[in-house]
Amino acid sequence: MNVLLIGSGGREHALAWKLAQSPRLTKLFIAPGNAGTGTLGENVSIDIKNHKAIVQFAKDNAIEFVVVGPDDSLAEGLVDSLKEAHILSFGPSKKAAQLESSKAFAKDFMKRHGIPTAYSETFNVFEDALAYAKTHSLPLVIKADGLALGKGVVIAESITEAEKTLKSFMVDKAFGDSGLSVVIEEFLEGKEISVHAFCDGAVARMFPIARDHKRIGEGNSGLNTGGMGTIAPVEISEALKTEILTTVIEPVLKGMVEEGIPFKGVLFPGIMVTKEGIKVLEFNARFGDPETQSYMRLLASDLLDVMLDCAEGKLSESNIVWRPEYVCTVILASGGYPEKYNSGYVISGLDAVGPETVVFEAGTALSGDVTLTAGGRVLGVSALGKSSEEATKNAYAAVKNVSFDAMYYRKDIGLDWGV
Numbered sequence: 001m002n003v004l005l006i007g008s009g010g011r012e013h014a015l016a017w018k019l020a021q022s023p024r025l026t027k028l029f030i031a032p033g034n035a036g037t038g039t040l041g042e043n044v045s046i047d048i049k050n051h052k053a054i055v056q057f058a059k060d061n062a063i064e065f066v067v068v069g070p071d072d073s074l075a076e077g078l079v080d081s082l083k084e085a086h087i088l089s090f091g092p093s094k095k096a097a098q099l100e101s102s103k104a105f106a107k108d109f110m111k112r113h114g115i116p117t118a119y120s121e122t123f124n125v126f127e128d129a130l131a132y133a134k135t136h137s138l139p140l141v142i143k144a145d146g147l148a149l150g151k152g153v154v155i156a157e158s159i160t161e162a163e164k165t166l167k168s169f170m171v172d173k174a175f176g177d178s179g180l181s182v183v184i185e186e187f188l189e190g191k192e193i194s195v196h197a198f199c200d201g202a203v204a205r206m207f208p209i210a211r212d213h214k215r216i217g218e219g220n221s222g223l224n225t226g227g228m229g230t231i232a233p234v235e236i237s238e239a240l241k242t243e244i245l246t247t248v249i250e251p252v253l254k255g256m257v258e259e260g261i262p263f264k265g266v267l268f269p270g271i272m273v274t275k276e277g278i279k280v281l282e283f284n285a286r287f288g289d290p291e292t293q294s295y296m297r298l299l300a301s302d303l304l305d306v307m308l309d310c311a312e313g314k315l316s317e318s319n320i321v322w323r324p325e326y327v328c329t330v331i332l333a334s335g336g337y338p339e340k341y342n343s344g345y346v347i348s349g350l351d352a353v354g355p356e357t358v359v360f361e362a363g364t365a366l367s368g369d370v371t372l373t374a375g376g377r378v379l380g381v382s383a384l385g386k387s388s389e390e391a392t393k394n395a396y397a398a399v400k401n402v403s404f405d406a407m408y409y410r411k412d413i414g415l416d417w418g419v
């Protein structure tokens, strides 16, 4: 089977790495891909916003299955465009992807279906939003309705900060139309976990639980990033896992069927485990990044088989097996990220990491045979271990072998595996 994978991040390198191991794969194409995916298949330079061009490429190259990685491609309806052309794909439809692409939709959906989440209200008028913020206790969490490159959530500690944020989102349009509606939400305290489930519209299968480390600094300090490292499985009780399945995942699938927009693909709720129980922080309608860089190391089953079962509504027949090990992925970033940083530095030591380690590439570029830095999050160093301590130790031992100018990474990924 010829497969086309859409995307160019560390997530896509990890997906490509796993898809390439499938005996069912004839040839893997990645659009546009990165230096890492280029070692596993053929990178093709198509503008992924151009659905016509993707459909044409798929037809010209006998592609039987398309895997859509990025949130914006899903929100733009790439799965729908492929379906119209009778090409099977992995991922939710544009309407189902609203769980991620509209926070207002997601919050209303959770209210309609009794799914536990933080109390919130949605506003379309700046003055109304400001009046609400002034009469509610701080901190308040302010979220742009639409996709905003991971920058659309602000935890406002003061009314001045709340006003500044609302003005920036709703009046100055810092994120274009994405911020015209905002959700204002109560601040939740607790421990955050990443939950993923394969979904075929009716049936869901949960992955082991993961933890992302979203802030740039140790101890979860500083600015939010796309994710500075992930660990899995987080140690959580069977009772809590069952609670997540029965109060979040299953009601979402059932609710989406009731609303006529069944969810297929990966459902990824960010969840806060609070003293009062679990609460959904947000839904993503795709694989997490860097979570996927950890997950693909643990997945023992054939990813292509599982994805096809999701797309064909046959997940109940799928036997999904996870390795009984631990994994720790440390992101190596360009100094300055998530703000201004420089690129173009030579990366050395990529071949010097041990056998239990895989280095996934995100922001890299090839210049001849030399790999250069080309983004904020450059590499993900992902190591397995028989225990959580061993996985962490192996990951940091491997990190020591890799270097580039102004390399930055957090030293505390994997210090806390609990909830």
Ligand code: AMP
Residues within 6 Å of the ligand: 118, 141, 143, 150, 153, 155, 185, 186, 187, 188, 189, 192, 214, 270, 281, 282
């Ligand atoms: P989101 O993009 O909605 O996941 O938000 C980004 C990050 O903001 C989350 O990973 C949380 O760390 C934090 N966050 C979002 N909503 C809340 C909330 N209601 N209370 C506390 N922290 C939150």
Ligand code: GLY
Residues within 6 Å of the ligand: 212, 226, 227, 284, 287, 288, 289, 290, 291
């Ligand atoms: N790691 C969080 C995300 O992919 O949204």
